[in-house]
Amino acid sequence: MNKQVSILAVCAILSLGLVVWLSQSPSKYKFEAVLLFDDLQEFANQVESLEIKNAQGVLFSAKKIEGRWLATFAQEQTAYPISQDKLSEFVEIMMRTKLVEAKTSKPENYIRLGLQSIDVEDSMASLVTLKTSDNAWQVLVGNEVTLGKGQYILKLDDPRSWRTDKTIHLPIDKYSWLRQPILPYQAQDISSVSRVDSFGWQIARSVSGDLQLINMPKDKKLEYPSILNSIVSSLTSLNFEEFLPNDEVFEQTLKIVTQLEVNTAQQNIFQVVVSELDNKYFVNFFSSNQTEYWQKWTYQVSNFSAQQLIKTIDDFLEQEEAITSNSDTKYQNVDEDDSPN
Structure with a gap:
């Protein structure tokens, strides 16, 4: 009897220990989401330039000039107003995007996430650079997550790639973030x-x-x-x-x-x-x-x-055909009204 009690006591202790271990062990590996840029929100109103580059060169470049955001092209060309809505939406996303899952740290595996360096000819990534007069933020943006929202990104000072909680929408060409319609009139x-x-x-x-x-x-x-x-x-x-x-x-x-x-x-x-x-x-x-x-x-x-x-x-x-057609319909209705029952 005492032997059975001892065995039951040992089993109870082991079970309790297992429950405690299971309840505590996940916290060791749990990652708490953090902002992509923890200080961008503080300086967002001071951002004065934005550049997006890919393997083909500069896709989009804009600067704040005398209080107006203008897209800049070749040196000899006139700057062009950009869509304030698109710019605001983009900066808002960059401020609030969080890193939610660490991915590969091996450069040879970056290609699977679309995160090859833009120096590689067929790279699918885009390098985003935001600047104030004193600060700069850079991130390499790769493929969108297949299911749900999110993007794969690589911070240039961190070999780990990450999955984000939000999709970072980039311009598809140098025109897509410019002001539309052409004329500034209603x-x-x-x-x-x-x-x-x-x-x-x-x-x-x-x-x-x-x-x-x-x-x-x-x-x-x-x-x-x-x-x-x-x-x-x-x-x-x-x-x-x-x-x-x-x-x-x-x-x-x-x-x-x-x-x-x-x-x-x-x-x-x-x-x-x-x-x-x-x-x-x-x-x-x-x-x-x-x-x-x-x-x-x-x-x-x-x-x-x-x-x-x-x-x-x-x-x-109104065209003659429409006028004639309307007249014919009118006369037809009159004839029908005058017809004997």
Whole structure:
């Protein structure tokens, strides 16, 4: 009996010890998530430059110049405004991203996480650099995590790679974080638009603020009441796909499709030239005072966007076929009403 009690006592002690060990052992290996950059939040408002490089070179570069964030290109080119929303979102992500799981420390295995050095020709990684006047933060960003959110990253001062808790979205090209639409105007800022080539027409705002087609042809009416708004909204929402600095030699190769003159509520007047080359469409903006950033570039736009600006006066008016069809329907209804029961 005593022997059995002793055995049971030993088993109880062993079981209790196992429970205690199991409850304590995980804490030895548990990793508490830490911020990617523990001091970036403190200096975020002082960040004054951002650069993203990959194996092909500088993908995106921006600097804070006189309080404005501008994308910078080749030395001789004019800087371009960037999307403040995209920049704010990116810096916010970089501030709040945490390291949640340590990965490989072996350089030969970095390739599996997309973390090869950008000095390697076929590297898929991007090197992100944020700077203030006194501080700098750098991280190599690799593949996104296959399931769920997260990214594989490598801090340049740490051979360990890491999985983060957030996905770090980078620009897909040098244009994707730039300001869109092209023009800094809202539809209500435009007081008149005129086509000034051989297909001339003019749309202007009345005292009430409505758009009107000047010199409307007699016995004609608009296709629908708000159609004149379409040309204005097409201008103020015009996005580019790519752009290049104004170049007279290149511009001479373009075939002009239409020319518009735009007058703003502040009495600023500028011309819009839509051109075509090899089934691609381009837009330039000109005025007597070429000081605005959007007047210094030739923009490639989509075929659809270009077609919205190439309007003849007939495009605003109800067509004869529609009028005839409506008349036929009217007479048909009259005939049906007069038919005997």
